[in-house]
Amino acid sequence: MSAAATASSFLDLATIRSARGDLYLPGSKSVSIRALLLAALADGETCLSGLLDSDDARVMREALKACGVPLQQHGDEWQVRGAARFPIREADIFVGNSGLSVRTLVAVLAFMEGRYRLSGVPRMHERPIGDLVDALRPLGAQITYSQQDGFPPLLIEPAQARSTQPVRVRGDASSQFLTGILQSAPLLAREHDLIVDVEGELISKPYIDLSIALMQRFGVTVERSQTESGTPRFTVAAGARYLAPGRFHVEGDASSASYFLALGALAGGPVRVHGMGSSCLQGDVRFIDVLSAMGADVTQGEDWTEVQSAGLAGGFRPAAFDTDFNHIPDAAMTAAVMALFADGPCVLKNIGSWRVKETDRIAAMATELAKLGAAVEAGPDFLRITPPAVLKTAAIDTYDDHRMAMSFSLAACGVPLRIHDPGCVAKTFPDYFLRLAALTSA
Ligand SMILES: O=C(O)C1=C[C@@H](OP(=O)(O)O)[C@@H](O)[C@H](O)C1
């Protein structure tokens, strides 16, 4: 690929005819942000390697620094000295557009006995947080909305009298609310067990598995059960404390891997990503099932995954799909762009959470796929995409959404195109386009 950056506000991509090679993944966003917070709350020192360096990871790092947590960089590693209480009890914290950071910080800061103000970019102030605040208030959390009810910015003040009732949280807008409460276990389960019941549907479930796995690495066990009425229940025994694991390595980002694995399928490959394989803790590793079902060849070792096919140039067409993507909402965007090349109409079901992420991703995806010639039907929680007979070249708007920029770069496997504001990839993958260029040829 010849990637000519003609101005900082757009990037022209030539048609990608083939792609092959090795890619070493950046650290997982979901693991990096969790590991930073757990290390900050843990007794002892944690040395984090493989940590993601991106806007979202910086949000959590800077927030912890603002709370007085000692964090030091030594080469590629970060040393975190944790404690169950943060040293600084009053701070203004900028949360950018990192949903995971704000939702997990709020649940912790609410019980730090301090005064914290959290605000972000304008889109962050449109992303819901009311279900989390509603769950925390009966526990004594003093959280007030500074602008609009249900959304950041927020003011957190010292919590008051606590109740020991089961915490009830809704999980149908985001799984991050439950993650936030579970990760606060050492603050909430001091004299009594922490019991959390999830009301309504719980979406994006593999992210809860990830939270529980990482809490376990930091010495806290979460038990799962069901109430008599069948409600999912999560319990952490009283007295839970995080213990620094000494060293902790952050695995590669499985959502970031999806673009390169899709590239291996569309442009022939083989493309091998390193840092994500069969031992991966992130749910998005299951994107390989989507690729296999589309007809690509997928092989995997413990720490790598490789994809190849005949490539579009050699007659490969992804098999059309009608699939529930609730378990992999981020990698699902990669599948949506792959649908442009499919051998029939494709349906992405159960993706309602897209509406409240970095942008309204259902609307944005529909608009931009249509520019390339696809016929798209957008519902409240689904997309039906009929691929065009011939792709049209287009200038793709990215809505300050890293995944819009990265997923649409794959359309270049069929047509030259322009990506507006390519710098928005800095949220999770700052050198994405350089890495893409290194693997592709026009
Ligand atoms: O817990 C996490 O690390 C995440 C959970 C998901 O959000 P939702 O639970 O809001 O779907 C995902 O989209 C986000 O990128 C990361």
Ligand SMILES: C=C(OP(=O)(O)O)C(=O)O
């Ligand atoms: C939705 C995302 O992130 P977050 O919710 O953490 O902002 C994402 O990275 O696609």
